[in-house]
Amino acid sequence: MQHFSRLLRLCFAATVALGALTAQGADDPFQRIKKLEGTWFAVDARGQVTNQIVSIFRVTANGHSVEEIMFPGSDNEMINMYFRDVDDVLMTHYCAGGNQPTLRLVATPKPGVVQLEYANISNMISMNDEHMHEGQYQWVDEDHLKTEWRSFKDGRYLSTSRFEMVRRK
Numbered sequence: 098m099q100h101f102s103r104l105l106r107l108c109f110a111a112t113v114a115l116g117a118l119t120a121q122g123a124d125d126p127f128q129r130i131k132k133l134e135g136t137w138f139a140v141d142a143r144g145q146v147t148n149q150i151v152s153i154f155r156v157t158a159n160g161h162s163v164e165e166i167m168f169p170g171s172d173n174e175m176i177n178m179y180f181r182d183v184d185d186v187l188m189t190h191y192c193a194g195g196n197q198p199t200l201r202l203v204a205t206p207k208p209g210v211v212q213l214e215y216a217n218i219s220n221m222i223s224m225n226d227e228h229m230h231e232g233q234y235q236w237v238d239e240d241h242l243k244t245e246w247r248s249f250k251d252g253r254y255l256s257t258s259r260f261e262m263v264r265r266k
Contacts, residue, residue, distance in 0.1 A: 126202035126211045127186040129236065130163050130179045131156050137242065137262040151262045187216060190229050196221040198229050209236035215249075225251045240264040 133154040139147045153166045158180075165177040176191040179202070186202040197220055200213040213232035221228060230249035236242055241263050248255045 124204045125186070126204055127163075127179065127181050129211060129234075130154070130186070130188075130202070131160070132239065133163070133165075133242065133264070135264045135266065137264050140261040140263055146263045146265070151260050188213060192229060194227060196226065196228050200229075200232065210234070224249075227255065230254070240266070 134156050135154060136150055137152045137154070139149040139151050141147050150169055151167065153169055155164045157164050161180060163179040165179070167175045167177065173193045175193050177188050178191070179186065179188045187199055188202060189197055189199045191197055196218055198218040199216045201216045203212045203214055205212055211234045213234070215230050218228055227248055227250040229246055231247045233245045234242060235244075242261075244260045244262075246258045248258075
């Protein structure tokens with residue numbers, strides 16, 4: 098019985114260790130976000146890359162955070178900060194609307210797709226106020242990204258904003 102108990106503990110420890118490796122492996126959302134470092138340009142409806150900068154990603158804080166500047170230099174400039182919180186990967190969106198939703202990044206069964214799920218929000222009186230509530234990132238390849246952002250107000254989703262962008266090196 099003691100041998101079985103020791104074997105069971107060993108199997109449990111191996112399972113936990115394997116889970117930790119997988120969480121920070123190839124499909125780790127934080128590692129994917131870190132690899133976005135650079136300047137990303139909009140793709141128009143005809144599939145042509147434009148000169149409009151959609152986002153600039155920068156790894157900061159000794160590799161522990163990623164800063165994204167959306168629509169830099171415009172009246173609608175916004176900041177997203179990505180970071181690891183123990184086993185979660187979170188992003189706080191500093192919105193032009195004045196609130197700060199935090200979304201959890203979750204790997205999906207679809208290769209190259211990460212969901213952004215609502216976690217919490219600050220500087221908002223009621224959940225009925227308009228705010229960014231969820232999103233999705235789809236990696237087409239290492240230099241081609243599609244994003245979707247869904248806003249929420251009065252208990253329902255309002256609209257989905259879609260961006261397709263390419264990194265120029």
